[in-house]
Amino acid sequence: QVQLVESGGGVVQPGRSLTLSCAASGFTFSSYAMHWVRQAPVKGLEWVSVISYDGSDTYHADSVKGRFTISRDNSKNTLHLQMNSLRPEDTALYYCVKTDCTSIGCRLFVHWGQGTLVTVSS
Amino acid sequence: DIQMTQSPSTLSASVGDRVTITCRASQSISNWLAWYQQKPGKAPKLLIQKASSSESGVPSRFSGSGSGTEFSLTISSLQPDDSATYYCQQYSTLVTFGQGTKVEI
Numbered sequence: 001q002v003q004l005v006e007s008g009g010g011v012v013q014p015g016r017s018l019t020l021s022c023a024a025s026g027f028t029f030s031s032y033a034m035h036w037v038r039q040a041p042v043k044g045l046e047w048v049s050v051i052s053y054d055g056s057d058t059y060h061a062d063s064v065k066g067r068f069t070i071s072r073d074n075s076k077n078t079l080h081l082q083m084n085s086l087r088p089e090d091t092a093l094y095y096c097v098k099t100d101c102t103s104i105g106c107r108l109f110v111h112w113g114q115g116t117l118v119t120v121s122s
Numbered sequence: 123d124i125q126m127t128q129s130p131s132t133l134s135a136s137v138g139d140r141v142t143i144t145c146r147a148s149q150s151i152s153n154w155l156a157w158y159q160q161k162p163g164k165a166p167k168l169l170i171q172k173a174s175s176s177e178s179g180v181p182s183r184f185s186g187s188g189s190g191t192e193f194s195l196t197i198s199s200l201q202p203d204d205s206a207t208y209y210c211q212q213y214s215t216l217v218t219f220g221q222g223t224k225v226e227i
Contacts, residue, residue: 044209044219044220044221044222045158045166045209045211045219045222046219047216047217047218047219059216061216095165095166107213107216107217108156108168108171108213109156109158109166109168109211110168112165112166112167113165114164114165115165
């Protein structure tokens, strides 16, 4: 079955960087677009970034554009999110999410990981 | 950006009740609307896509309807396991979620 396991979260000071990873299994990782979606504590859901099946196309929400970079390593079935210049408002549980198709236009969130918590605080 | 407004924010009902959650888009999204269920401490689960198409394994008491800017999720006979927060999501242009509706039983 589909498994998505996020890692890399933790406590980081404002302005610093952090890289999240998502290990995928149970499906052909290289065939699907992938997303990151975050949820601030006791808050709603916010879409962050998307990457196409082969990594050739990416797109980021305005709130993280220029600071976050999504990438993937299909040889290792792993998704990444490089987060720079972190702000307190980036504090959230970050979910790795699988779609059911290949392009960045695929925006239906079929399978979710359990999330990794990022806390930005001095 | 397309804004999604859900109502109510919280809903209290009894087992067996019929409940309806509404989601309104700030502009037409055709039927590019999904509903998710999130239980405490868990990741969201996709219930319905394209406004009214239920995912495999979703109990038949869950149904979705609407198009354009007005959508609804109905639970025909509320069960204890339905206690959760429900989110709508538009995927017509990028992605926007509603703010969520907490269903209490």
